[in-house]
Amino acid sequence: MTECAVILAGGLASRMGGGDKGRLMLGDQSLIERVIDRITPQVEAVVLNANGDLSRFEDLELPVVADSVPGYAGPLAGVLAGMDWAAQHGYxxxxxxxxxxxxxxxxxxxxxSEHNTPVVLAATPDPTRGRVPQPTFGRWQVALRHDLRAxxxxxxxxxxxxxxxxxxxxxIFGEDDFFNINTPEDLAWAEQHLK
Incomplete structure (x- = not known):
C-alpha cells in the first residue's frame, strides 16, 4: 500500500442542524469512529480534515488538517488539505x-487502486442515469495538488x-455502498438497518 487517506469532516452539516455530523451516534459508535475503523486497514495512514477548533478531535488520535482555502470551499478544499498532508509525509x-x-x-x-489515472472516483449504478458518481470517495494523485489549489x-x-x-x-460499486447520513431521517433509517 502506498496510499494514505483523508476523512472529510469539514462540512457545515446544515441539514442536521449544524455541528459535527460525524459525532452522531449509530449504535454504540459515532459515524466518524465507524469510518475510521473501515478505512484504517485499507491504507498506511489516516488524516482528518475539519475546520474550526481542531482540538475537539483530539480523542480520535489522528492528525487533523484544516482547509487552506478560506470560506468553507467544500469537499475539494478538504481533498487539497489531505493532499498537502500526504505530500509532507511522502505519499x-x-x-x-x-x-x-x-x-x-x-x-x-x-x-x-486498480486504475492508474490521476483521479479515480467511486460511482453507483442507477437505472435511469446509468451511473452516479460518489465524488467524496476517490483516489487522487498527490502531485495534482498545485493544479487543485489554483x-x-x-x-x-x-x-x-x-x-x-x-x-x-x-x-462502479454496489447500489447502496455509499448511503450517507444527511438528515435525522437518514440516521433513523441507518439505526433500523444496522447490521
Whole structure:
C-alpha cells in the first residue's frame, strides 16, 4: 500500500442542524469512529480534515488538517488539505472518504487502486442515469495538488468540474455502498438497518 487517506469532516452539516455530523451516534459508535475503523486497514495512514477548533478531535488520535482555502470551499478544499498532508509525509496517492458514510466498501482502496489515472472516483449504478458518481470517495494523485489549489483559488467548487478536466475514471460499486447520513431521517433509517 502506498496510499494514505483523508476523512472529510469539514462540512457545515446544515441539514442536521449544524455541528459535527460525524459525532452522531449509530449504535454504540459515532459515524466518524465507524469510518475510521473501515478505512484504517485499507491504507498506511489516516488524516482528518475539519475546520474550526481542531482540538475537539483530539480523542480520535489522528492528525487533523484544516482547509487552506478560506470560506468553507467544500469537499475539494478538504481533498487539497489531505493532499498537502500526504505530500509532507511522502505519499503519492490519497484516498478520500466522507465522515457521514459509515458503511462504504471494505475493498474501496483496492478497487480504486486498480486504475492508474490521476483521479479515480467511486460511482453507483442507477437505472435511469446509468451511473452516479460518489465524488467524496476517490483516489487522487498527490502531485495534482498545485493544479487543485489554483482551481479552488479561481472559484471552482464542484468536484467533477475539476476531476473531469483531469481525465477521471469512475469505478462502479454496489447500489447502496455509499448511503450517507444527511438528515435525522437518514440516521433513523441507518439505526433500523444496522447490521
Amino acid at each position: 503519492d496517492w490519497l484516498i478520500s472518504v466522507a465522515a457521514d458514510t459509515p458503511s462504504f466498501p471494505l475493498d474501496l482502496t483496492e478497487r480504486l 482551481a479552488l483559488n479561481d472559484g471552482v467548487r464542484k468536484i467533477r468540474q475539476w476531476t473531469q478536466a483531469q481525465g477521471e475514471t469512475l469505478v
